[in-house]
Amino acid sequence: MTPIHVIGGGLAGTEATWQIAQAGVPVILHEMRPVKRSPAHHSEYLSELVCSNSFGAQAADRASGLLHAELRHLDSVVIAKADAHQVPAGGALAVDRGVFSQDLTATLAKHPLIELRREEVLGIPADGIAVIATGPLTSNSLSDDLQRFTGQAYMSFFDAASPIVVGESINREVAFLASRYDRGEAAYLNCPMTQEQYLRFWTELCAAEQAELKEFERETAKFFEACLPIEEMARRGEDTMRYGPLKPVGLFDARLGDFRDSENRSKRPYAVVQL
Secondary structure (H helix, E strand, C coil): CCCEEEECCCHHHHHHHHHHHHCCCCEEEEECCCCCCCCCCCCCCCCCCCCCCEEEECCCCCHHHHHHHHHHHCCCHHHHHHHHCEECCCCEEEECHHHHHHHHHHHHHCCCCEEEEECCCCCCCCCCCEEECCHHHCCHHHHHHHHHHHCCCCCCCECCCCCCCCHHHCCCCCCEEECHHHCCCCCEEEEEECHHHHHHHHHHHHHCCCCCCCHHHCCCCCECCCCCCHHHHHHCCCCCCCCCCCCCCCCCCHHHCCCCCHHHHCCCCCEEEEC
16 A cells, blocks of 8 residues: 655644554655754654643633544544643643653554654655645745745744743742632642732833844744744733733632632732743
8 A cells, every 4th residue: 555645743743644554554754853953843752842831721611622522532642642641730731741752752653554754855745645744844945845836925923932930949938839710730830920020020021132033033023823922922012911821810829818709809919920
């Protein structure tokens, strides 16, 4: 049987490869790392998570939770490994990103119908069936061929990278453990801000030195609206962060008393950095 080619070993390419093989069809997965690295990846493992390690809310009444359930029903290897390597995240499905990617790589590598080729694909294969799942970090050669094939101009956007905070720098006497709306276990460390602290943070962030753009990022300034860099949010207005990732709604320090008491709820922070 003629194998199907899957180009790109991210989440989509990994899942496509698995589903094809599970259907009894041989498949060749092409992944250019580590032969050629992208500007954002750090490892050679399949399905490396370069941004958040969260797959979203798990509750079945949420869109992401319903999608999780559908993926499990369809024997998704990605969601199976996410379940296997889950870490505490309140009501969300979050994973240990390193072990998650390593396990997916090992699982696909030992499947009898999957061949993993570490090589850059320079153009769309001329013959047979190919699944192109290279994502926004597609190599220049393949991007050029895709543009030629589709006759369309490039599409691109900025995606923010998740910041890392040194644990020893957190004042545990001020921060508190909680999950938003008290869903699941109290798995997030929350750093509350008063109005004065928030406004000082916003002012200093707007004036701070920014991360230097990579070469491929300098050509455009389009942003992925679902994952904006925090400095871009700050530029958009004083309250943008406070109504976005720093929103205090649903977060309450149990040390202040019963959150169901309306008087205690009025003590809610002005903004919260949730770690």
